[in-house]
Amino acid sequence: MKEKELRRSLAVLPIGTVMKLTDLSARQIRYYEEQGLIQPERNAGNRRMFSLNDVDRLLEIKDYLTDGINMAGIKQIYAMQKQRAAQKEADLARPLTDQDVRRILHDEFLNIGGLKSQRGPNYPQH
C-alpha cells in the first residue's frame, strides 16, 4: 500500500486540471490554500502543483460547504482529524504489550488503599 500512498501524494497537477477535476474556480482553490485547508507544493516557477490527495480534500471541502459549514468549521474538523492522527501515531509508536497491561493492573492493586509511588501509567521501566 505504500506505493499507492506515494502516488496519491505526488504533486503533479497544475491548477487548471484541479479546477476541472473539482469544478472549483482558481480563486476558490487559492482562497482555501490561504485559509490553510490545503498546502499544494510549488514548482521551480512558483506554480502550484497538486496531488490527488489535494483533489480529494478539495472535493471534501466542497461537500462541507454545501452542508452549510463555513471555513472556521472546516478548519476545526481538520484540526480534530490531525489531533486524532497524532494520537494514533503516538499509540502505534509504542503499543502496550500484554505485559504492560498486567503490570499496570498490578500497580493499581498495590496502590489500593494508599498512595505508594508516583509512577505514571504509560512509561513503565521494569
Add this chain to the structure above:
Amino acid sequence: MKEKELRRSLAVLPIGTVMKLTDLSARQIRYYEEQGLIQPERNAGNRRMFSLNDVDRLLEIKDYLTDGINMAGIKQIYAMQKQRAAQKEADLARPLTDQDVRRILHDEFLNIGGLKSQRGPNYPQH
C-alpha cells in the same frame, strides 16, 4: 477495475510534469508523439495533456531505446501488441462454442475430396 483504468487513462498531466516523471526532454516526448508512439490529448488551449498510461508508455519507450531498439523497432512492437489486442477483442466478442467447433470439423469432413459449399469458418448460421 474499471475505475482504476479510467483514472489511469485520464489526461491530466502537462508536459512539464511528464518530463520530470520520465526524465525525458520536451523534444523527446514530442518526437515520440510525432512518431505515433503516444497520442496525448490536447486541452482547449492546445496544450498536450498526458495520462498515467502515457507516462508508463514513455518509460517503456525509454527502456526499449536503452536496449538499443530504434523507433522503427518500437513501432513494430506496438503494432504487434495492437494486433494481439484486436485479435483478443474479436475472440472475446464471440468465442467459439464447442458446438461451433464440432460443426466446423463436420464441414471440413464433408469437404474432403471436393468443394461442396463456400461458407467461411467463422460465421456459422445453424
Add this chain to the structure above:
DNA sequence: AAATGATGTGATATTTTCTTACATGAATGA
C-alpha cells in the same frame, strides 16, 4: 448600518508550452 466572509473580476508580470526552423553528432549505407 457597518463589518465580515466567500468569491468574482481586472491588471500586469512571469512561466510554461506551442510550432517552426536550423544545428549536431552518431550510425548507416553507397
Add this chain to the structure above:
DNA sequence: TCATTCATGTAAGAAAATATCACATCATTT
C-alpha cells in the same frame, strides 16, 4: 569516405496558463 538518416538539442516568437494584488460584490452577522 561522403552523404543520409536518425534522434535530439537549441533558439525565436507567439499564445496560453498561472501568479499576485487590488478592488468589487453580495449575503450574513453583529
